[in-house]
Amino acid sequence: MRSEEAVALGALELIPNQVTGDEGWAAVRTLVHGGRVLGSLGDLTAQEISELWAPLESVIPLASLSQVEEVPTAERVRSAVNSVIKTITRPPRSRVAPATAAKASAPYGPNHAEVAGFIKGVSELSAIQWLRVLDRRKLVSSVTREGAAEPAGVVRSLLAMLDGTRDLDNYLRCRAFVAVERAGFALESRHQANHEQIRQVLVPFEPSIAFEGLNGGGFAHKIASLDKGDWNRVASAAPDANEEGVAPLVNAGTALIDFFGGRSDDEAVAAWHAVSALVHRHHLTPIKFAASYAPFASAIPVTNPRSLGAMVSRYVTAVSRLGASQCAVLARSWQLDHELSTVLSRAVADGGSRAGEEAAALAAVVTVPMRLSGGGGWAAVKTAAFGGRVIAIRSRITGPQLEGLWEPIQAAIPLVSLSAPAKPKR
Known part of the structure; x- marks a missing residue:
């Protein structure tokens, strides 16, 4: 069988499965031409072969068809033809990288492991550990007033909503969550807000719940009485929700529903603040995260001391040992000049200082209130957290810059005291 006939038969069998219409016929003709050239190699000069093979050269370089081992001519032609057919009919490669399978969120x-660890750990705390948690929460609240940020009525309302919407899809649950959160806060602050504004955020719950005379706690009881149909109506009437941002907290809260059912309001609020802070950890400032999570920081640690480095660890230890006079020093008003502020902003731009600042803040919000409460205590906490930020990026700045940035802390915790102790001479 002549080579071009072999190519034609192969092309007519294969190409229609790959390319149809005029493009398919053009591909067949080009392949047949290639087979004709390959079958006439012995009768052509090198120049003629080069010119005749030009239509295929960019797809199948002629040199690539050379064979080292002895193979019968017919088989060589057939192999070359098959190679040409496969290559010329292969769909063009897209310059866009193929989409990889979406990884399940x-x-x-993003902080799944930490949140999962907290969910497991909080249910295993002993009675003594809970006493310490609540004691530390009171200390933190004495300088931050964090306890007033999300009252028990709001937390219980959210938990009732999570329990009552288990059968709904996640998007509807997220919408319901946002609606309950807004309504709960509105009811808790009804004496400070405009009545009409409050009514607006309560619209999604009408007519299932009448709000006259309700407070946060009463709202939670009413929320618990809603059925699936009620929740569908609430979710449909609620404002749109950012599912990506809300769903992790919805899932974490759902995992803790049974746990919350057996805890006091103080315990429930403390745990809710902590798990919420963990879910949103990297969206919160280090000091804001610390204020919410500090009560649990020793019982369920989320900071690895080894990752901080020796000098940062020494600073965190120094913060945890602050005395009253040192706290008073840290509470003093201070301000960075523009040049130092710019230097610091550049040094922390990649988030490299976060772990150190967070660890210092976690230590400060528990230690400082034992020495100094109120506004002065909060000022001292902020300065101590600032020290953690500075010491964490010390290698990125010059010595004089470090000394300038350390000035607000120097009188309370001298920079030299954080250096590694000298080894005794033998």
Whole structure:
């Protein structure tokens, strides 16, 4: 069988499965031409072969068809033809990288492992540990007033909503969550807000719940009485929700529903603040995260001391040992000049200082209130957290810059005291 006939038969069998219409016929003709050239190699000069093979050269370089081993001519032609057919009919490669399979998002968000660890750990705390948690929460609240940020009525309302919407899809649950959160806060602050504004955020719950005379706690009881049909109506009437941002907290809260059912309001609020802070950890400032999570920081640690480095660890230890006079020093008003502020902003731009600042803040919000409460205590906490930020990026700045940035802390915790102790001479 002549080579071009072999190519034609192969092309007519294969190409229609790959390319149809005029493009398919053009591909067949080009392949047949290639087979004709390959079958006439012995009768052509090198120049003629080069010119005749030009239509295929960019797809199948002629040199690539050379064979080292002895193979019968017919088989060589057939192999070459098959190679040409496969190559010329292969769909063009897209310059766009192929889309990889979407990785399923973690139920509790980017901080899934930490949140999962907290969910497991909080249910295993002993009675003594809970006493310490509540004691530390009181200390933190004495300088931050964090306890007033999300009252028990709001937390219980959210938990009732999570329990009552288990059968709904996640998007509807997120919408319901946002609606309950807004309504709960509105009811808790009804004496400070405009009545009409409050009514607006309560619209999604009408007519299932009449709000006259309700407070936060009463709202939670009413929320618990809603059925699936009620929740569908609430979710449909609620404002749109950012599912990606809300779903991790919805999932974490759902995992803790049974746990919350057996805890006091103080315990429930403390745990809710902590798990919420963990879910949103990297969206919160280090000091804001610390204020919410500090009560649990020793019972369920989320900071690895080894990752801080020796000098940062020594600073965190120094913060945890602050005395009253040192706290008073840290509470003093201070301000960075523009040049130092710019230097610091550049040094922390990549987030490299976060771990150190967070660890210092976690220590400060528990230690400082034992020495100094109120506004002065909060000022001291902020200065101590600032020290953690500075010491964490010390290698990125010059010595004089470090000394300038450390000035607000120097009188309370001298910079030299954080250096590694000298080894005794033998």
